[in-house]
Amino acid sequence: MSEIVSLPKAAITEKDRSDRSAQIRRAALKLFNEKGFSSTRLEDVAEEAGVSKGTIYLYFENKEDLFFAIIRGVVPEVRNKQREVAEHEGSVAPLLKSLIIELGYKMVHTELGACVKLVAAEGRNFPEIAEYHKTHIALPGITTFKTIIDKGIAAKEFRPCDSEALASLVILPLLMSGIWKNALPTFSGMDLNKVAAMHAEHFVNGLLA
Amino acid sequence: MSEIVSLPKAAITEKDRSDRSAQIRRAALKLFNEKGFSSTRLEDVAEEAGVSKGTIYLYFENKEDLFFAIIRGVVPEVRNKQREVAEHEGSVAPLLKSLIIELGYKMVHTELGACVKLVAAEGRNFPEIAEYHKTHIALPGITTFKTIIDKGIAAKEFRPCDSEALASLVILPLLMSGIWKNALPTFSGMDLNKVAAMHAEHFVNGLLA
Amino acid sequence: MSEIVSLPKAAITEKDRSDRSAQIRRAALKLFNEKGFSSTRLEDVAEEAGVSKGTIYLYFENKEDLFFAIIRGVVPEVRNKQREVAEHEGSVAPLLKSLIIELGYKMVHTELGACVKLVAAEGRNFPEIAEYHKTHIALPGITTFKTIIDKGIAAKEFRPCDSEALASLVILPLLMSGIWKNALPTFSGMDLNKVAAMHAEHFVNGLLA
Amino acid sequence: MSEIVSLPKAAITEKDRSDRSAQIRRAALKLFNEKGFSSTRLEDVAEEAGVSKGTIYLYFENKEDLFFAIIRGVVPEVRNKQREVAEHEGSVAPLLKSLIIELGYKMVHTELGACVKLVAAEGRNFPEIAEYHKTHIALPGITTFKTIIDKGIAAKEFRPCDSEALASLVILPLLMSGIWKNALPTFSGMDLNKVAAMHAEHFVNGLLA
DNA sequence: AATGAATGAGGATTCATTCAT
DNA sequence: AATGAATGAATCCTCATTCAT
Numbered sequence: 001m002s003e004i005v006s007l008p009k010a011a012i013t014e015k016d017r018s019d020r021s022a023q024i025r026r027a028a029l030k031l032f033n034e035k036g037f038s039s040t041r042l043e044d045v046a047e048e049a050g051v052s053k054g055t056i057y058l059y060f061e062n063k064e065d066l067f068f069a070i071i072r073g074v075v076p077e078v079r080n081k082q083r084e085v086a087e088h089e090g091s092v093a094p095l096l097k098s099l100i101i102e103l104g105y106k107m108v109h110t111e112l113g114a115c116v117k118l119v120a121a122e123g124r125n126f127p128e129i130a131e132y133h134k135t136h137i138a139l140p141g142i143t144t145f146k147t148i149i150d151k152g153i154a155a156k157e158f159r160p161c162d163s164e165a166l167a168s169l170v171i172l173p174l175l176m177s178g179i180w181k182n183a184l185p186t187f188s189g190m191d192l193n194k195v196a197a198m199h200a201e202h203f204v205n206g207l208l209a
Numbered sequence: 210m211s212e213i214v215s216l217p218k219a220a221i222t223e224k225d226r227s228d229r230s231a232q233i234r235r236a237a238l239k240l241f242n243e244k245g246f247s248s249t250r251l252e253d254v255a256e257e258a259g260v261s262k263g264t265i266y267l268y269f270e271n272k273e274d275l276f277f278a279i280i281r282g283v284v285p286e287v288r289n290k291q292r293e294v295a296e297h298e299g300s301v302a303p304l305l306k307s308l309i310i311e312l313g314y315k316m317v318h319t320e321l322g323a324c325v326k327l328v329a330a331e332g333r334n335f336p337e338i339a340e341y342h343k344t345h346i347a348l349p350g351i352t353t354f355k356t357i358i359d360k361g362i363a364a365k366e367f368r369p370c371d372s373e374a375l376a377s378l379v380i381l382p383l384l385m386s387g388i389w390k391n392a393l394p395t396f397s398g399m400d401l402n403k404v405a406a407m408h409a410e411h412f413v414n415g416l417l418a
Numbered sequence: 419m420s421e422i423v424s425l426p427k428a429a430i431t432e433k434d435r436s437d438r439s440a441q442i443r444r445a446a447l448k449l450f451n452e453k454g455f456s457s458t459r460l461e462d463v464a465e466e467a468g469v470s471k472g473t474i475y476l477y478f479e480n481k482e483d484l485f486f487a488i489i490r491g492v493v494p495e496v497r498n499k500q501r502e503v504a505e506h507e508g509s510v511a512p513l514l515k516s517l518i519i520e521l522g523y524k525m526v527h528t529e530l531g532a533c534v535k536l537v538a539a540e541g542r543n544f545p546e547i548a549e550y551h552k553t554h555i556a557l558p559g560i561t562t563f564k565t566i567i568d569k570g571i572a573a574k575e576f577r578p579c580d581s582e583a584l585a586s587l588v589i590l591p592l593l594m595s596g597i598w599k600n601a602l603p604t605f606s607g608m609d610l611n612k613v614a615a616m617h618a619e620h621f622v623n624g625l626l627a
Numbered sequence: 628m629s630e631i632v633s634l635p636k637a638a639i640t641e642k643d644r645s646d647r648s649a650q651i652r653r654a655a656l657k658l659f660n661e662k663g664f665s666s667t668r669l670e671d672v673a674e675e676a677g678v679s680k681g682t683i684y685l686y687f688e689n690k691e692d693l694f695f696a697i698i699r700g701v702v703p704e705v706r707n708k709q710r711e712v713a714e715h716e717g718s719v720a721p722l723l724k725s726l727i728i729e730l731g732y733k734m735v736h737t738e739l740g741a742c743v744k745l746v747a748a749e750g751r752n753f754p755e756i757a758e759y760h761k762t763h764i765a766l767p768g769i770t771t772f773k774t775i776i777d778k779g780i781a782a783k784e785f786r787p788c789d790s791e792a793l794a795s796l797v798i799l800p801l802l803m804s805g806i807w808k809n810a811l812p813t814f815s816g817m818d819l820n821k822v823a824a825m826h827a828e829h830f831v832n833g834l835l836a
Numbered sequence: 837a838a839t840g841a842a843t844g845a846g847g848a849t850t851c852a853t854t855c856a857t
Numbered sequence: 858a859a860t861g862a863a864t865g866a867a868t869c870c871t872c873a874t875t876c877a878t
Contacts, residue, residue, distance in 0.1 A: 035334055038247030041872060052839045054875085063873065120392040121330030125244055130393055139398055165407045168399045172389075173381035179388065180381075183329040184339055189348055190377045198374050206415045229862095250847060261864045263850085272848070453752055456665030459851060470860045472854085481852065538810040539748030543662055548811055557816055583825050586817045590800035590807075597806065598799075601747040602757055607766055608795045616792050624833045647841095668868060679843050684870070 021059045021069075024049045026111075029070050033114040033182055037067060037122045067122070068129050074115050075136050082144050092152040093208065096170075097200040099148070103174050104196030113178025120179055142167045149207070158207040170203055230268045230278075233258045235320075238279050242323040242391050246276060246331045276331070277338050283324050284345050291353050301361040302417065305379075306409040308357070312383050313405030322387025329388055351376045358416070367416040379412055439477045439487075442467045444529075447488050451532040451600055455485060455540045485540070486547050492533050493554050500562050510570040511626065514588075515618040517566070521592050522614030531596025538597055560585045567625070576625040588621055648686045648696075651676045653738075656697050660741040660809050664694060664749045694749070695756050701742050702763050709771050719779040720835065723797075724827040726775070730801050731823030740805025747806055769794045776834070785834040797830055 027048035031040040042063060046053045060066040081099075088095050107113040123130035146167035152158035177192045236257035240249040251272060255262045269275040290308075297304055316322040332339035355376035361367035386401045445466035449458040460481060464471045478484040499517075506513055525531040541548035564585035570576035595610045654675035658667040669690060673680045687693040708726075715722050734740040750757035773794035779785035804819045 033333075036245060036247055036331060038245055039334055042874090043872075053873090054839050055837080057874075058837065117329065120326065120388050122245060123392050124242075124394070125248055130396075134393065134396055134398065138393075138396070142398065162403070162407065165400065165403045166411075168404045169382060169408055169411065172385040172404070173378060176381040176385035176388070179329050179385070183332050184343065184347075185333070187339075187343055187347070189343065189351065191374065194371070194374045195377045195381070198371065199378055202375075202378065202415050203411075206411050251849085252847080262848090263864055264862080266849070267862065451751075454663060454665055454749060456663055457752055460853090461851075471852090472860050473858080475853075476858065535747065538744065538806050540663060541810050542660075542812070543666055548814075552811065552814055552816065556814070560816065580821070580825065583818065583821045584829075586822045587800060587826055587829065590803040590822070591796060594799040594803035594806070597747050597803070601750050602761065602765075603751070605757075605761055605765070607761065607769065609792065612789070612792045613795045613799070616789065617796055620793075620796065620830075620833050624829050669870085670868080680869090681843055681871085682841080685841065690869070 020049075020051065020055070024051065024056055024059055025066065025070050025073060028066050029111055029114050029118070032067065032070070032118055032122075037063075037118070037125070064126060064129075067118075067126065068132070071115060071119065071129055071133055071137070074112065077112070078137050078140050078144075082140055085144050085148060092148050092155065092157055093204055096145075096148050096152070096207075097204050099145070100170065100174065100200040100203065101196060103171075104177055104192070104199065107174050107178030108181045108192050108196075114182050116175050116178045117182040142171060145170050152207065156209055159209045161207070166207070170199075173199055229260065229264070233260065233265055233268055234275070234279050234282060237275050238320055238323050238327070241276065241279070241327055241331075246272075246327070246334070251275075273335060273338075276327075276335065277341070280324060280328065280338055280342055280346070283321060286321070287346050287349050287353075291349055294353050294357060301357050301364065301366055302413050305354075305357050305361070305416075306413050308354070309379060309383065309409040309412065310405060312380075313386055313401070313408065316383050316387030317390045317401050317405075323391050325384055325387045326391040330392075351380060354379050361416065365418055368418045370416070375416070379408075382408055438467075438469065438473070442469065442474055442477055443484065443488050443491060446484050447529055447532055447536070450485065450488070450536055450540075455481075455536070455543075482544060482547075485536075485544065486550070489533060489537065489547055489551055489555070492530065495530070496555050496558050496562075500558055503562050503566060510566050510573065510575055511622055514563075514566050514570070514625075515622050517563070518588065518592065518618040518621065519614060521589075522595055522610070522617065525592050525596030526599045526610050526614075532600050534593055534596045535600040560589060563588050570625065574627055577627045579625070584625070588617075591617055647678065647682070651678065651683055651686055652693070652697050652700060655693050656738055656741055656745070659694065659697070659745055659749075664690075664745070664752075691753060691756075694745075694753065695759070698742060698746065698756055698760055698764070701739060704739070705764050705767050705771075709767055712771050712775060719775050719782065719784055720831055723772075723775050723779070723834075724831050726772070727797065727801065727827040727830065728823060730798075731804055731819070731826065734801050734805030735808045735819050735823075741809050743802050743805045744809040769798060772797050779834065783836055786836045788834070793834070797826075800826055 024045065028040070028045045031045055031048060034040075042056055043053050045066075046056055049056075056066065060069060085095070085099070107116065119130065119133050123133065142164075146163050149158060149161075149163040149166055153160055153163065174196070177196060180187070180190065181192060233254065237249070237254045240254055240257060243249075251265055252262050254275075255265055258265075265275065269278060294304070294308070316325065328339065328342045332342065351373075355372050358367060358370070358372040358375055362369055362372065383405070386405060389396070389399065390401060442463065446458070446463045449463055449466060452458075460474055461471050463484075464474055467474075474484065478487060503513070503517070525534065537548065537551050541551065560582075564581050567576060567579075567581040567584055571578055571581065592614070595614060598605070598608065599610060651672065655667070655672045658672055658675060661667075669683055670680050672693075673683055676683075683693065687696060712722070712726070734743065746757065746760045750760065769791075773790050776785060776788075776790040776793055780787055780790065801823070804823060807814070807817065808819060
């Protein structure tokens with residue numbers, strides 16, 4: 001529209017592009033999570049994102065590609081956390097506790113939980129996405145915990161144990177919290193925050209040397 | 210056919226009827242679990258069950274009713290287990306451990322895990338089914354564990370604690386095992402049996418007075 | 419069952435047969451009329467007739483044949499009326515009036531109106547039935563009236579006129595009464611009895627020499 | 628295409644839209660009339676209208692709504708005729724005659740007859756449509772004739788009589804002509820044009836003071 | 837880049853008809 | 858003769874995707 005200044009125009013467009021794509025991904029995640037992938041109409045995604053049906057196809061090849069893009073969006077966060085842990089120095093027990101609390105919180109209160117539920121619900125239909133999720137999210141996540149536990153054992157802070165199985169064990173209830181929250185949002189029979197806190201306490205205490 | 214003995218005839222018919230419904234439910238659970246509720250065609254359910262499309266409608270009102278029937282099928286098992294626990298006498302620590310192991314096993318190796326995954330994946334689209342599941346399966350399940358923990362505390366076998374949160378905590382990884390197994394059956398990065406055993410050990414030890 | 423006396427058995431069976439068939443035809447006419455041929459399920463016809471679905475096929479080849487049988491059932495009445503009129507002696511004006519009143523009544527209060535509506539509604543889909551209806555019901559009906567009018571003209575009781583067109587004209591509102599009653603049974607904006615009486619009066623008076 | 632004149636572009640689009648809907652309604656009326664509502668496949672309607680199956684659903688909610696839209700399309704004509712009659716001045720006998728002839732013609736040669744037959748055949752299955760038809764078409768139609776007759780009586784042009792019953796009586800054979808034509812189009816035993824002319828003559832003469 | 841009308845493949849559901857009992 | 862479980866063809870309707878504007 002404003003044809004006088006052309007440089008800002010491109011800049012804005014670029015940002016818009018990114019916003020547009022993110023907007024659509026956010027809308028799709030919300031609806032896929034609420035209604036399931038198959039039962040969500042792209043028309044509803046478009047409306048939720050404030051764009052038209054056709055616009056989605058300017059940013060994503062098709063419905064599955066949109067799903068894939070949502071999952072890819074989680075990876076940077078996993079990578080960052082992994083780096084952060086690797087750079088950590090000092091006692092690992094507090095780190096482990098805070099990581100449990102933090103992941104528990106994210107599962108319940110951020111899009112992370114929605115993504116986990118989505119992959120759990122639909123992954124079997126999309127082997128490529130499931131494989132990607134395994135390689136770039138699930139395994140790195142488990143490895144991050146395993147690394148911490150191994151560090152603790154090496155430092156005699158934790159008693160010797162099967163760190164791989166324990167890494168799985170620490171992560172499972174957190175994943176389930178995310179699923180629970182997103183699958184049964186009105187279910188009031190479980191205080192997930194309290195459970196996460198107790199999990200951190202209970203789990204780490206059981207590890208101490 | 211066998212005109213000599215008439216009793217079996219009626220018996221077989223009765224059994225067939227029952228089998229037909231169970232056959233269809235089993236086939237539907239398998240496919241709903243594999244492909245999701247929406248993506249599963251009733252025609253495929255029929256083929257899997259060895260009947261024709263129309264036959265499904267002789268036993269179930271519609272696709273959703275079939276889903277509901279699958280979930281209702283789990284309830285007797287929950288009830289039985291609850292009764293069994295109520296009648297238990299003696300030390301509760303071994304009971305709790307064996308219960309964790311058993312539930313972990315069932316989640317991974319029986320239809321129970323498939324049901325849990327199914328409700329997690331689709332429940333939000335079917336509030337009535339989710340509500341039924343909550344009332345007749347989830348809450349009774351948590352309560353069963355809470356009952357045991359409370360017994361243990363009363364008997365000074367366990368240290369005092371928030372038995373409600375712990376009941377949730379003990380059950381979450383087991384549920385997640387079932388979901389994991391059914392959502393990502395080819396995922397080899399986690400030995401769920403070992404994790405369940407470790408969970409039983411780790412969790413009960415942490416409770417002991 | 420009673421195998422001792424065989425003669426009554428056959429007799430009863432014969433009567434039953436006839437009853438059964440009539441029962442089914444009556445039920446079908448009621449439902450075809452209410453819901454239309456296509457929208458009526460043979461299962462509902464069976465229930466209405468107090469028999470099972472399969473039984474219908476013992477008496478009729480298929481759904482269309484049942485329709486045909488219903489229409490065929492009207493013919494004797496038409497034939498009887500035709501004979502009655504042919505045998506009539508004396509002044510025709512009262513005969514014509516009473517015939518109009520009678521036909522008007524039957525259209526509104528007996529199955530005759532339902533049959534007329536049914537043929538009007540569905541005949542185009544079943545050319546064979548429509549043809550049969552034309553030959554054995556519609557034309558004889560018109561002819562009956564034409565015969566009376568011609569008699570009246572010959573006897574100088576009526577003024578000369580186009581008896582064929584008038585025969586059609588006298589019959590059309592009566593047919594429409596039947597259709598109206600059966601198509602819009604709750605429609606209260608028209609007193610069909612009064613209209614028939616007025617029709618008889620108005621029409622015959624207009625004919626008098 | 629024509630980039631010089633921009634106005635026609637919008638106009639054409641608007642007209643196309645309107646045409647599309649009318650096209651579909653026309654095609655549906657034709658087929659509903661020929662085969663009945665239930666027996667008509669929307670796929671055939673689409674083909675007849677030169678559009679695809681899905682397109683119908685852009686203009687109508689479902690099959691029943693399409694039926695309803697067809698009936699609604701008749702209302703303007705009824706309204707116009709009513710207004711025309713209200714504004715008439717002078718002798719009413721010729722008006723009444725011409726109205727009978729005109730309505731008779733329309734019943735036999737325009738979509739009006741098809742609509743009447745359709746409501747007669749299917750109305751009982753669609754109470755909402757029947758009710759609408761009663762309120763906005765049938766009663767106004769009768770009222771229009773009643774108004775004329777009452778005017779004639781007031782002007783001493785017609786003899787005193789039950790104008791309401793006579794209004795019904797005048798309309799019934801015309802409706803039946805429309806049904807007859809559309810239900811049994813190949814039936815040659817009745818010259819409906821001649822019958823309508825005779826009806827006009829016969830009926831109005833019988834009314835004259 | 838953005839729109840939304842149009843398409844048509846796909847699936848849930850119904851129901852006439854068959855047939856073993 | 859009577860039943861009703863089983864079948865599968867038929868049809869309404871949905872929605873991912875395309876494309877002209």
